[in-house]
Amino acid sequence: MKFHVLTLFPDMIQDGMNTSITGRAVENGLIEIHAVNIRDYTIEKHKKVDDYPYGGGAGMLMQAQPVYDAYKAVAGEKKLRVVYVTPQGRVFDQQMAGELAKEEELVLLCGHYEGIDERVLEEIVTDYVSIGDYVLTGGELPAMVMMDAISRLVPGVLNNDVSAEFESFQDDLLEYPQYSRPEIWNGKQVPPILLSGHHANVEKWRLEQSILRTKQRRPDLYEKWRMRHDKGGKSE
Numbered sequence: 001m002k003f004h005v006l007t008l009f010p011d012m013i014q015d016g017m018n019t020s021i022t023g024r025a026v027e028n029g030l031i032e033i034h035a036v037n038i039r040d041y042t043i044e045k046h047k048k049v050d051d052y053p054y055g056g057g058a059g060m061l062m063q064a065q066p067v068y069d070a071y072k073a074v075a076g077e078k079k080l081r082v083v084y085v086t087p088q089g090r091v092f093d094q095q096m097a098g099e100l101a102k103e104e105e106l107v108l109l110c111g112h113y114e115g116i117d118e119r120v121l122e123e124i125v126t127d128y129v130s131i132g133d134y135v136l137t138g139g140e141l142p143a144m145v146m147m148d149a150i151s152r153l154v155p156g157v158l159n160n161d162v163s164a165e166f167e168s169f170q171d172d173l174l175e176y177p178q179y180s181r182p183e184i185w186n187g188k189q190v191p192p193i194l195l196s197g198h199h200a201n202v203e204k205w206r207l208e209q210s211i212l213r214t215k216q217r218r219p220d221l222y223e224k225w226r227m228r229h230d231k232g233g234k235s236e
């Protein structure tokens with residue numbers, strides 16, 4: 001999977017992604033992070049990439065030309081999926097991560113200042129995506145959030161492929177509580193069923209815990225799960 005990130009802060013992207021699990025995936029050639037500095041593509045002699053908005057208003061806008069030329073340098077004649085990370089987009093979730101993980105190449109466009117000239121967005125953007133209903137200072141953190149969530153779905157990125165499947169948000173349920181050694185810590189005992197060695201009972205307990213936890217912490221997800229599993233129309 002190859003990510004092209006169009007940004008004014010390529011170091012932020014490289015530093016963030018070349019760390020930990022995504023860093024190892026880069027080293028192993030499972031993912032590639034190509035951070036493109038939009039400023040390298042401006043034709044303005046002082047390397048300026050922003051200007052005042054027509055009609056007035058606060059702040060500066062990123063201009064169309066450098067963004068378009070940076071995109072063209074990456075895509076050439078290829079028609080790539082281009083995600084503009086913006087609070088005005090559809091809210092990113094696990095399902096979207098799975099959908100985007102199917103692409104071989106993905107372009108992520110990071111805005112700054114008050115946004116980007118609408119004309120270039122109309123020209124190149126295929127998807128408008130937000131990471132949540134709050135406003136950040138730029139698109140780099142959202143782009144990294146999305147790349148992290150997508151990368152871990154690429155086969156081989158996690159040591160253990162099963163763990164990407166069976167955890168929070170799979171099937172709309174949150175993950176069950178987990179415990180490691182010692183058996184008693186701070187006076188608290190590990191639930192005895194986990195020490196029983198009875199695999200089927202452990203699985204049953206974990207599913208019950210997942211359902212309970214989802215109901216308590218994320219009633220919205222629980223409702224989705226319940227609707228899908230509630231064949232007879234009765235509630236849990």
Ligand code: ADE
Binds near residue numbers: 129131133134142
């Ligand atoms: N840029 C600024 N805030 C953002 C958000 N919440 N999601 C995506 N891009 C953004």
